[in-house]
Amino acid sequence: MIKNFEEIRQIVLQRDSKARLGVIGSHESHALEAAAAAMKDGIVTPVLYGIREETEAAWEELNTGLPLPEIIDCRTDEQLAETVIRDAHDGKLDALLKGKIYTQTFLRAVLNKEWGLRTGRQLSHVLLMQVPAYHKMLFLTDAGMVPYPDLTVKKDLVLNAVDICRKLGYDCPKVAALCSVERVNPKMPETVDADMLKQMNLSGEISGCIIEGPISFDLSVSAESAAIKDYHSPVAADADILLVDEITTGNILFKALSYFAGMTMGGIIVGAAVPISMISRASSAQDKYNSILVAAAVSGR
Secondary structure, three states, X not given: OOOXXXXXXXXXXXXXXXXXXXXXXXXXXXXXXXXXXXXXXXXXXXXXXXXXXXXXXXXXHHOOOOOOOEEEEOOOHHHHHHHHHHHHHOOOOXXXXXXXXXXXXXXXXXXOOOOOOOOOOOOEEEEEEEOOOOOOOEEEEOOOOOOOOOHHHHHHHHHHHHHHHHHOOOOOOEEEEEOOOOOOOOOOHHHHHHHHXXXXXXXXXXXXXXXXXXXXXXXXXXXXXXXXXXXXXXOOOOOOEEEOOOHHHHHHXXXXXXXXXXXXXXXXXXXXXXXXXXXXXXXXXXXXXXXXXXXXXXXXX
């Protein structure tokens, strides 16, 4: 298991070569600062896509002492999205970091049928969370990409998150299909879906992990709660992956942990040809740096 982002950094540093990171909208200060820090630490080789003069000015303001990376001058969001996605499609980039660009414009380019990054898999967001009160990293999905997944999409969300865990060295990650209760209730569709995912896991349709559901958040992370409720499962108090029923729950969960519990995070979009670092615009440069770490660790480089 991985306990913190430093362990992920060590995984990346052991690689023979550095991932080429396309910074999309490099004139955004937090993204550029995160890319510069990752460059300084030997994590990635950045390629900056954005308005040249604004990018150059922002880089100079950072005062990193590092040489200015390659800049691909792009004047509009549309030009920016197409240029960087074509380069990633052609194998020139190993990972992407979203900076100053409208999300919908960017995602339209990712999904372009001719030169986009489609793989046939569902695109989903996986957020890695380092919570001081928990004994290891938590992987949350989906809190940033898929609003209301049905059962078929939830299966893909699990598979994508499991794939990330396995690339980080997990043999059999533990998945908690979160609900507010632990019993199946036909009047609560999320409990039915959670149970179906568990049955898929037991039958071998979803492999490489252990799925428990329906299971509440407290049982997923607290041994005390599991003992009080006499709840027994390999996932109880030891979950790796938290699967939420819809995006609002995931969004509230990670923001509550961030603001009230001292959580640090890093998030990526998976299911595309290359991992894409993308978290909230309000996220700090450190959170973006963590996202770069994750993308570099799971990239093909």
